[in-house]
Amino acid sequence: MTEILIQNAQTVLTMDDARQELINGDIRIRDGVITEVGTDLAVGDAAVHRADGCVVTPGLVNTHHHLYQTLTRAVPGGQDALLFGWLQTLYPIWARFTPEHMRVSATVGLAELALSGCTMSSDHLYLYPNGSRLEDTIDAAGEVGLRFHATRGAMSIGESDGGLPPDHLVEREADILDDCIRVIDGFHDARDGSIVRVGVAPCSPFSVSRELMRDAAILARDKGVMMHTHLAENDEDIAYSLEKFGCRPGQYAEDLGWTGDDVWHAHCVKLDGQEIDLFAKSRTGVAHCPCSNCRLGSGIAPVRAMRDAGVPVGLGVDGSASNDAGNLILEGRQAMLLQRVANGADAMSAREALEIATRGGAQVLGRHDCGQLAVGKRADIAIWDTSGIESAGSWDPAALLLAGPVRVRDLFVEGRAVVREGQMATIDLPRVIEDQNRLARALAN
Numbered sequence: 236m237t238e239i240l241i242q243n244a245q246t247v248l249t250m251d252d253a254r255q256e257l258i259n260g261d262i263r264i265r266d267g268v269i270t271e272v273g274t275d276l277a278v279g280d281a282a283v284h285r286a287d288g289c290v291v292t293p294g295l296v297n298t299h300h301h302l303y304q305t306l307t308r309a310v311p312g313g314q315d316a317l318l319f320g321w322l323q324t325l326y327p328i329w330a331r332f333t334p335e336h337m338r339v340s341a342t343v344g345l346a347e348l349a350l351s352g353c354t355m356s357s358d359h360l361y362l363y364p365n366g367s368r369l370e371d372t373i374d375a376a377g378e379v380g381l382r383f384h385a386t387r388g389a390m391s392i393g394e395s396d397g398g399l400p401p402d403h404l405v406e407r408e409a410d411i412l413d414d415c416i417r418v419i420d421g422f423h424d425a426r427d428g429s430i431v432r433v434g435v436a437p438c439s440p441f442s443v444s445r446e447l448m449r450d451a452a453i454l455a456r457d458k459g460v461m462m463h464t465h466l467a468e469n470d471e472d473i474a475y476s477l478e479k480f481g482c483r484p485g486q487y488a489e490d491l492g493w494t495g496d497d498v499w500h501a502h503c504v505k506l507d508g509q510e511i512d513l514f515a516k517s518r519t520g521v522a523h524c525p526c527s528n529c530r531l532g533s534g535i536a537p538v539r540a541m542r543d544a545g546v547p548v549g550l551g552v553d554g555s556a557s558n559d560a561g562n563l564i565l566e567g568r569q570a571m572l573l574q575r576v577a578n579g580a581d582a583m584s585a586r587e588a589l590e591i592a593t594r595g596g597a598q599v600l601g602r603h604d605c606g607q608l609a610v611g612k613r614a615d616i617a618i619w620d621t622s623g624i625e626s627a628g629s630w631d632p633a634a635l636l637l638a639g640p641v642r643v644r645d646l647f648v649e650g651r652a653v654v655r656e657g658q659m660a661t662i663d664l665p666r667v668i669e670d671q672n673r674l675a676r677a678l679a680n
């Protein structure tokens with residue numbers, strides 16, 4: 236690969252250990268890796284990529300999504316429901332999905348993330364109707380060009396066993412574990428710089444058994460992959476845990492092996508002080524999904540308290556059926572605003588929210604090779620044009636989440652251009668949108 240020199244950025248927000256910010260900054264990339272960060276770097280043989288008037292940040296990291304849900308945005312009947320009612324409206328629609336639905340919806344969701352500055356996303360796919368497989372989404376990520384942490388989700392407790400999902404959407408637990416092994420062996424790449432990793436991710440404590448939670452943790456640790464699930468999302472979730480398990484979600488997680496730096500939980504809106512301490516001590520990660528939490532009325536996650544205690548926190552847009560957007564830079568702004576609603580105007584700065592969206596997410600996903608602009612880190616880079624109307628008049632264009640663009644100008648993943656001049660460089664986006672709308676219309680009919 237040739238060398239690329241990103242040159243003369245108005246500001247480079249490195250998010251490195253010293254949180255350096257370089258004015259008129261340059262970044263050199265070779266073979267997908269950042270080899271130099273500074274000012275007035277020599278051009279040499281590098282292809283020059285001008286960044287005048289731009290703020291350059293690490294690529295944003297999305298730690299929680301259900302990409303398949305981009306086909307069920309703004310579904311009537313689900314627009315104004317609480318979590319459990321919302322799920323029961325959508326399950327029958329999702330039950331009709333095929334591999335084509337999985338692939339196209341994932342392509343749309345990942346492209347939307349890319350355009351909002353995201354270079355790495357996880358996904359939580361927990362239902363496999365009509366022959367759908369995890370690789371339908373891995374293929375989509377390969378086309379779009381994002382770094383991808385696919386997680387093999389699962390549901391095993393159907394309605395007739397007291398669970399929430401309809402029986403025909405749940406799987407046998409032995410089949411789930413077998414397929415986890417198949418996709419880990421087939422797709423997981425543990426190396427530094429890897430583009431695809433696979434995790435193990437039972438959907439939530441209310442849709443799988445205690446045994447599956449425990450066995451999934453044992454399997455994940457045996458294979459050296461990470462574990463992910465939904466936890467403590469809202470009051471109904473806490474009530475369910477107390478009634479069915481006789482304990483709070485944090486205790487349940489700990490009892491079944493679901494704490495540690497190889498675990499991250501989505502939402503955690505309702506963690507109490509003791510659970511926050513448990514997560515901090517065990518380095519258990521949290522995927523904070525502020526828009527989804529607002530959309531479903533779940534509450535305000537105690538992110539300030541989590542960060543102060545040392546809990547690793549990243550951001551997630553969550554599934555597009557409960558957001559309904561998938562714009563990660565706006566998710567960062569929402570995270571900042573929501574902590575201020577709960578804790579006052581000085582509760583979270585624009586830079587801290589951006590740190591959670593970049594470095595924080597990389598930490599949650601176990602990617603110490605990503606999430607900052609520093610020598611030796613992977614070249615996952617977002618370039619934001621701050622010469623437009625959103626930043627016009629800003630005294631601090633680097634405060635992107637206060638007054639900045641909501642769409643990236645250029646995006647590099649492993650040094651490869653995924654977005655160029657605000658357009659997808661890797662896929663024919665208008666064609667994908669057409670496919671998506673055709674599939675959504677057919678589902679609605």
Ligand SMILES: [Zn+2]
Binds near residue numbers: 465
């Ligand atoms: Zn979710």
